[in-house]
Amino acid sequence: MMRKGFLMKVYPDMHDEYEKRHNEIWPEMVEALHRHGAKNYSIFLDKETSTLFGYVEIEDEALWSKMATTEINKKWWAFMEPVMETNTDNSPVTTNLQEVFHMD
Structure with missing residues (x-):
């Protein structure tokens, strides 16, 4: 299992x-x-x-990356565009974080 952390911005209001x-x-x-x-x-x-x-655990990076191309994901991005910072394709502006420590 891989752990991913990332930052996004929601509009203050x-x-x-x-x-x-x-x-x-x-x-x-x-x-x-x-x-x-x-x-x-x-x-x-x-x-x-x-x-x-955001924090998510994924099974495989290649499989996870395919999520962005699904119609339901594109529909979700369009739905969320009015409430958060987005790119021109409606995807959230995201900063990926590097894991520097983990403890089970």
């Missing part, structure tokens, strides 16, 4: 909406995440900076 949309995540999105090897997926919010910290 959209904290509640961001959380609401994730509390109501579409079942087909969850299914696609599982099919692409995602497990133990969490997103945390620092309200002071509007920074999101």
Whole structure:
């Protein structure tokens, strides 16, 4: 299992909406995440900076990278675009983090 950490930004006035949309995540999105090897997926919010910290465990980097090309993922990105910083393809602006310590 591989661990991935990353940062994103939600707009300051959209904290509640961001959380609401994730509390109501579409079942087909969850299914696609599982099919692409995602497990133990969490997103945390620092309200002071509007920074999101994402953590996900994946089975395989190549399988995980294919998630971005799915229609359901593209639909989710378009749905989330009004509430967070995004790239021109609606994907979230993301900073990948390097793991420097882990303890089981």
